[in-house]
Amino acid sequence: MTYVPKPSVFDKVARKLRRFQNVRRINFKITAPIISITFDDFPKSAVTVGAREMDARGMRGTFYTCAGLAGQTNHHGPLFDAADLPGLEAAGHEIAGHTFSHVDMLTLSEAELADELLKNSAALKEMGVRQEIENFAFPFGQNSAGLKARLGSEFKSLRGITDGIHTGSADLNELKSCGYYSGTAERVLGRVKALKTTPAWLTVFTHDIQPEPTQWGCTPQDFIALLDAVEASGARVMTVRDALKTLENEHD
Numbered sequence: 001m002t003y004v005p006k007p008s009v010f011d012k013v014a015r016k017l018r019r020f021q022n023v024r025r026i027n028f029k030i031t032a033p034i035i036s037i038t039f040d041d042f043p044k045s046a047v048t049v050g051a052r053e054m055d056a057r058g059m060r061g062t063f064y065t066c067a068g069l070a071g072q073t074n075h076h077g078p079l080f081d082a083a084d085l086p087g088l089e090a091a092g093h094e095i096a097g098h099t100f101s102h103v104d105m106l107t108l109s110e111a112e113l114a115d116e117l118l119k120n121s122a123a124l125k126e127m128g129v130r131q132e133i134e135n136f137a138f139p140f141g142q143n144s145a146g147l148k149a150r151l152g153s154e155f156k157s158l159r160g161i162t163d164g165i166h167t168g169s170a171d172l173n174e175l176k177s178c179g180y181y182s183g184t185a186e187r188v189l190g191r192v193k194a195l196k197t198t199p200a201w202l203t204v205f206t207h208d209i210q211p212e213p214t215q216w217g218c219t220p221q222d223f224i225a226l227l228d229a230v231e232a233s234g235a236r237v238m239t240v241r242d243a244l245k246t247l248e249n250e251h252d
């Protein structure tokens with residue numbers, strides 16, 4: 001989405017502090033790397049290119065979905081349709097939460113926040129999603145210590161947009177994730193390759209996958225390069241839901 005919150009000096013300090021506030025840490029001893037490929041919002045091309053390419057390789061991903069965006073078109077191109085969801089789920093992909101209308105949650109009252117979450121879950125159910133919405137990603141990565149605590153009690157994990165990998169632990173209230181865009185592909189592919197020597201849980205996120213992607217998307221060739229690198233790394237590819245279940249059993 002084009003909205004980019006303007007950070008003030010206070011925001012920057014708050015963002016640094018937040019990493020240490022309302023943390024919900026899990027520790028694990030990871031023996032073989034895990035990669036979770038995730039899509040936010042999500043554009044139709046995340047299905048027609050993303051899911052199709054992953055299906056062909058037996059890989060499953062997590063789709064952080066705003067039900068309110070169904071059937072719409074924005075700068076990412078056409079977005080998903082309600083009819084896409086049951087097929088994704090039947091193929092083993094995970095449908096996760098991202099608020100109903102893709103809103104910066106820092107601007108919401110508690111009542112508005114509750115409404116965004118409830119409305120999204122109810123609408124996704126109506127669109128045919130059968131599994132519970134267990135995991136969530138902050139729209140625009142915007143969060144606060146208060147939001148981490150508030151949402152952490154509702155979801156198994158909350159994913160942010162801070163770049164990084166999880167080696168021996170993760171904060172379930174703000175999972176790190178590497179934005180995989182045409183402009184960042186090389187750097188993220190380097191992280192994927194490094195998993196061979198340093199096993200970790202890596203999550204990536206992207207948006208549109210099209211020949212002329214937005215700055216928050218990548219080309220089909222970039223996406224295929226990601227899947228090739230993932231295969232070469234020997235990592236297990238899992239939805240966030242399955243990665244968490246696996247990591248729970250790989251603790252010290």
Ligand SMILES: [Zn+2]
Pocket residue numbers: 001040041098102138139140
């Ligand atoms: Zn988003």
